[in-house]
Amino acid sequence: MTGSRCVECDGGLPSGPGRGRPRRYCSRGCQARAYRRRRDQGRAAPSRRPLGTRAGDGVATRDDLVRIAVRLADAEGLDAVSVRTLAHRAGLTPDAVYRWVRNRDDLLGAMVEQVLDSGPMPDGERGTPRERLVRLARAEWSLYRRHPWLLAVLATTRPPIGPAVLTLIDGTIAALTDAGYDLPDALAGYLTLSGYVQGMALLHVTERAERAAGATAWDTWWAGTFALLERTGRTRERGWLAAARPVPTANPDPQLAQWFEFGLARLIDGLLPP
Structure with a gap:
């Protein structure tokens, strides 16, 4: 047979x-x-196989399986990535998926590694420490904007620590040590900078999720909120609120990018004083 x-x-x-x-x-x-x-x-x-598929169709390696998981997370969010859903998308049984990944944490770690390996990362050795830190921070910011689910995996106290993640950290540590930091302080500097990038990226990820869920457009929400604050007199003694008067736009991304660059420049001024 x-x-x-x-x-x-x-x-x-x-x-x-x-x-x-x-x-x-x-x-x-x-x-x-x-x-x-x-x-x-x-x-x-x-x-259990999807109609018209065979076990393993288009999935010959662990990398193939992880690539499908990344596409699934990009399209539907991290909650959609389960072994059962991934098996269905790949035309495999769940048991076949477990032959390539030990568990969901192993799968998430592999997804992070694949994304970091496949994306263009800046040269961490060219230029001054300041120039290198700016490039690295912008690259991390761009990663979270392209793959919003990545933030939920990396912005934790127990992120996956694979070779690509370590390489990402190495660049910032090297720039800070070249600027005169000892290794403990360089690590603290990395955590400070990455924490800022992740915090700003959270605004982008949250706005994207709200839009996908059908929430009121950001500019509409802010215009209504600002009008209420004006009617109740809460803007009179708060000049900063007056400065935040709504500007018609259906997409807050340009403003988020402006805020990101403003904070990044001043944070690096603090890390690398003249």
């Missing part, structure tokens, strides 16, 4: 003795899953 396929997972069937009924399952596990599905859903219940 070599060359036949398992009716449950579409994997290859082992060779049989050539007598009796042909084998239909590659393992007792697949046989048991098929039995449970028929028991729970009826004999006509389809297999």
Whole structure:
């Protein structure tokens, strides 16, 4: 029976003795899953594979699987990335997914590594320490804007620490040590700078999520809020609120980018005083 396929997972069937009924399952596990599905859903219940796909179609390596997970997170957010959903998208069984990733944390770490490896990262050795820090901070900011889910994975006290993540940190540490910091202070400087970038990126990620959920456009919300503040007299003694008078725009991204650059310049002025 070599060359036949398992009716449950579409994997290859082992060779049989050539007598009796042909084998239909590659393992007792697949046989048991098929039995449970028929028991729970009826004999006509389809297999778990998406219609028209085979196990492993387009997924020949762990990198292929991770690439599908990154596309899923980019399109639908991190909550959409589960082993079951990923298996469906890849045309695999969940058991097949677990042959490439140990668990969801392992999958998320692999996603981060792939994104960092595939994106153009700035040269961390060219230019003055100030120029290098600016380039690195802007590159991290751009990563969060292209892949908003990345923020939820990295902005934690226990982020994945793979080679690409370490390389990202290395550039900032090197720039700060070249500026005269010792290693403990350089690490503190990195955390300060990255914390600022992540905090500003959170504004972008939150606005994007709200728009996707159908929330009121940002400019409409702010115009209404500002009008209420004016009616209640709360802008009279707050010049900073008057300076924030709404400017018609349906997209707050340019203003967020302006705020980001304003804060970045002053933060680096503090880290690298003249």
